[in-house]
Amino acid sequence: MSTQPDRVLIFDTTLRDGEQSPGATMNVEEKLAVARQLARLGVDIIEAGFPFASPGDFEAVQRIAREVGSADGPTICGLARATRSDIEAAARAIEPAAKGRIHTFIATSDIHMQYKLKKSREEVLAITDEMVTFAKGFTDDIEFSPEDAGRSEPAFLYQVLERAIAAGATTVNIPDTVGYLTPSEFGNLIRGIKENVPNIEQAVISVHGHNDLGLAVANFLEAVKNGARQLECTINGIGERAGNAALEELVMAMHVRRQYFNPFFGRAPESEAPLTHINTQEIYKTSRLISNVTGMLVQPNKAIVGANAFAHESGIHQDGVLKNKLTYEIMDAQLIGLNDNQIVLGKHSGRNAFRTRLQELGYELTDQELNKAFLRFKELADKKKEISDRDIEAIVNDETQQVVEHFKLELVQVSCGSNARPTATVSVRTPDGEELMDAAIGTGPVDAVYKAINRVVNIPNDLIEFSVQSVTAGIDAMGEVTIRLRHGDRIYSGHAANTDIVVASSNAYMLALNRLYTAIQAGDTLHPQRDDSRVPAGTGV
Ligand code: KIV
Ligand code: ZN
16 A cells, blocks of 8 residues: 655754754744744644753753644654664653654765764664664654765665665655755655665655755755655755755745646646645745744845845836736745735734734734733834834744843943944843943944943853844834854854844844853753764664
């Protein structure tokens, strides 16, 4: 009996591979907010993390399993290297989910086996067998990945996959770990697997790929044409190095070009049945959420979710679009949930109007969050006549950030100008409840503020990125500041919006410092693919 679905399953790994991007670390509350949004987006499987990495990662996966993994919700998956301790941790973390999956992996390319694992092919085959069987003892839903499949010897790869399926893997995932393959090579790899792994019909073929050569999405589409029925992807394409295949690009490519893809699913070209279960209207909001919580900005020309993706700058294009949208547009912006950024509220709008608009935009706030957001809205309405959906979104994102405020900025004051030396005074409440005040001179007002804050907080760090963007057009617009700072080999981000960009810059900096402080308190996190410490002798990787 074939277990291949008649559509593509979307496996979102924003919370696992995405979170492995430098600086994209999220705390438990943020991961939960992302998981809830991924459920609204309609992904089939959420890879919620690598539970063995740290107590914080374990807790995040467990809470997502409990709070998002309902019977009609997505399957919740935990990553595990092919070791007993990793698999046990993943099994315990996903246990509360109605549908839970363990995803275990081991490298199969010669270069990885020789230098990283220091294991022979026979040993890797035996570990695959033993660890998939072990995982199967916890749940029926087992995914197995031969890491670096793209550079593995095909005949050996077929053998490993056959063993994994025989031991109980229900999904076999084919990673192009280093983003090396071209589309036709990836397509051929999937076809080769279909033709040469005798028990392949007992498992769903999945693909996972990195974007080092900018080919991940094209590779996946070729894989789909050759029989892949699960795509592992991330929102905005975030992930290790150049990132993963972007969910929004894959989904919209298959939606806009469904007449082209339908025959590969045995459907008539004109079939209107969707090829994924994604609610495309949630794409834009999900993209903004991920950008805000990770501090990873979306490039303006990014396909589907970039600020320019639906903007028509040239006169000829604008003229054509006004006459008939289809002259230069292959999809409607509303399909991804992008509205026209209408002016919706103003100074006289009350709490009810605010709450109603939030609901229309799909935000579910607790009473406490709503109160804080409404206060911010009122403050903004005093300064800015017309409040758009983008303003509301910026306020909500600001007020619902879940960063523990170890250090609290009580006051920031700057003096600057053409003939003045930029000077800042700050007052910060420390974790002990003490209020400390200090001042500094800088090259500009923001530099002065950051120097003054550093004198109080006293955690060494290097500011490696600072960006300001206007939320809407107009001189009274809010500025959104995103910063990234480095401490040791880790990167932390902060994001804040305000009509005063010095205040926004100060708040973004405090958020990044508080994330850094939380991380110092929590201790180290293990990297699933690079770090082989804390592996019990004799098993697996
Ligand atoms: O890129 C990769 O190979 C991975 C595996 C853990 C699936 O992320
Ligand atoms: Zn990966």
